[in-house]
Amino acid sequence: MLSRREEDAYRFIRDFIARHGHAPLLEEIALGLGIRSKGTVHRYVQAIARAGLIELVPGRHRGMRLRGQTPGGKATLPLLGRIAAGQPIAAIPDQEEIDLSEFFMGPNRFVLKVQGDSMIDAGILDGDMVVVEQRPRAGNGDIVVALLDNEEATLKYIRHNRDGSITLIPANAALRPITYAPERIRIQGVVVGQMRSYR
Amino acid sequence: MLSRREEDAYRFIRDFIARHGHAPLLEEIALGLGIRSKGTVHRYVQAIARAGLIELVPGRHRGMRLRGQTPGGKATLPLLGRIAAGQPIAAIPDQEEIDLSEFFMGPNRFVLKVQGDSMIDAGILDGDMVVVEQRPRAGNGDIVVALLDNEEATLKYIRHNRDGSITLIPANAALRPITYAPERIRIQGVVVGQMRSYR
DNA sequence: CTTGAAAGTTCTCATAAAGTTCTCTATCAT
DNA sequence: ATGATAGAGAACTTTATGAGAACTTTCAAG
Numbered sequence: 001m002l003s004r005r006e007e008d009a010y011r012f013i014r015d016f017i018a019r020h021g022h023a024p025l026l027e028e029i030a031l032g033l034g035i036r037s038k039g040t041v042h043r044y045v046q047a048i049a050r051a052g053l054i055e056l057v058p059g060r061h062r063g064m065r066l067r068g069q070t071p072g073g074k075a076t077l078p079l080l081g082r083i084a085a086g087q088p089i090a091a092i093p094d095q096e097e098i099d100l101s102e103f104f105m106g107p108n109r110f111v112l113k114v115q116g117d118s119m120i121d122a123g124i125l126d127g128d129m130v131v132v133e134q135r136p137r138a139g140n141g142d143i144v145v146a147l148l149d150n151e152e153a154t155l156k157y158i159r160h161n162r163d164g165s166i167t168l169i170p171a172n173a174a175l176r177p178i179t180y181a182p183e184r185i186r187i188q189g190v191v192v193g194q195m196r197s198y199r
Numbered sequence: 200m201l202s203r204r205e206e207d208a209y210r211f212i213r214d215f216i217a218r219h220g221h222a223p224l225l226e227e228i229a230l231g232l233g234i235r236s237k238g239t240v241h242r243y244v245q246a247i248a249r250a251g252l253i254e255l256v257p258g259r260h261r262g263m264r265l266r267g268q269t270p271g272g273k274a275t276l277p278l279l280g281r282i283a284a285g286q287p288i289a290a291i292p293d294q295e296e297i298d299l300s301e302f303f304m305g306p307n308r309f310v311l312k313v314q315g316d317s318m319i320d321a322g323i324l325d326g327d328m329v330v331v332e333q334r335p336r337a338g339n340g341d342i343v344v345a346l347l348d349n350e351e352a353t354l355k356y357i358r359h360n361r362d363g364s365i366t367l368i369p370a371n372a373a374l375r376p377i378t379y380a381p382e383r384i385r386i387q388g389v390v391v392g393q394m395r396s397y398r
Numbered sequence: 399c400t401t402g403a404a405a406g407t408t409c410t411c412a413t414a415a416a417g418t419t420c421t422c423t424a425t426c427a428t
Numbered sequence: 429a430t431g432a433t434a435g436a437g438a439a440c441t442t443t444a445t446g447a448g449a450a451c452t453t454t455c456a457a458g
Binding site: 001003004007014015017018019021065066067075077078079080081082083098100101103104105109110111112113114115120123124125128129130131132142143145153154155191192193194195196197198 | 221256277278280281282297300302303304306307308309310311312314319322323324327328329330331333335341342344352353354387388390391392393395396397
């Protein structure tokens with residue numbers, strides 16, 4: 001359990017490492033927190049290490065390493081900023097941390113692993129995970145998990161037509177949209193998120 | 200069996216922790232309940248602790264911790280199975296769960312919001328979040344955050360050439376790979392994950 | 399390989415801020 | 429009446445925060 005300033009120091013260290021690629025000096029932390037005494041900063045760093053959030057190499061300059069934990073065991077990562085071609089990383093002022101559980105969690109949700117390339121032009125690749133919210137209805141343009149004739153499940157864009165029929169539209173130039181009678185389609189859920197892990 | 204006001208205080212504490220990530224001060228609770236005496240609040244907090252609803256670290260500022268945490272706070276979603284065009288959802292036996300923190304969390308990681316289309320063919324779209332692991336070196340084919348001339352940050356595939364030069368390769372047919380002298384490039388990190396939220 | 403500046407470590411001191419313990423008063427239902 | 433519930437506030441203790449001196453170790457320049 002860190003105190004307020006200790007937490008400030010921890011966040012500073014974390015962002016500093018992400019931005020610079022190496023840990024800050026005590027004096028740099030002090031500057032960042034508006035403190036003049038590096039002795040005080042040292043005390044904070046020790047507390048953070050004792051809390052298990054960083055690893056220390058005593059004596060060594062910049063001798064801190066992050067550990068893969070966050071305060072409170074919460075699944076949060078620092079949101080450093082935006083990256084765009086042609087500009088350095090622009091800090092996002094309003095939001096400092098992204099909470100993975102808030103990003104994806106919700107009632108009636110589950111995850112599916114995607115196989116195939118039918119949604120590749122929508123940025124959903126083979127092997128990706130999609131977060132699906134179970135829901136019997138969807139809006140036009142939603143990406144849905146649709147069960148066709150109670151046999152085939154597919155991941156497609158959906159469009160409800162005037163005549164009541166339903167068109168499932170793949171995001172892949174090699175595939176064609178197909179229109180079905182509404183009774184042949186059952187919507188199992190709507191895609192609300194997508195994630196991918198590079199190994 | 201808390202009294203009415205004790206229950207009020209408990210609810211306030213719970214909400215406060217959910218909102219701020221740390222426990223409130225006695226004075227903050229007092230303010231929230233419209234009480235002026237922190238002595239009174241202290242009595243309530245003690246009662247709540249005696250009832251086993253929170254854990255106290257005596258003396259410590261903000262020294263409260265929730266107990267009996269609802270498991271709803273865990274960042275896991277059920278992994279139902281695979282979805283592929285042409286087949287029903289193939290249930291994965293043993294209702295697996297996917298832990299978002301394990302999926303993305305790790306030391307030295309941070310998140311960037313992507314702007315632009317330079318990696319669109321790699322399934323990284325404008326507005327996506329990428330999880331970056333800070334690391335000064337990358338392997339061929341990794342997607343990296345590269346700082347060019349200490350000025351421009353970009354997201355590209357990387358290739359190390361025989362002669363020591365470095366080629367940054369966009370995943371967008373409209374853009375061309377460019378080769379740079381190694382001293383012009385600094386690798387800020389390697390993309391280890393990507394996520395997107397549909398609203 | 400030496401050496402000195404820079405960085406980390408260990409203290410002590412001071413003050414502000416927060417928690418703890420009291421006592422006192424008032425209301426209200428039994 | 430009596431005990432449970434509410435609240436105020438004073439007095440006191442402990443933490444949290446910060447400054448800075450003195451010292452040791454690291455690191456890089458020569």
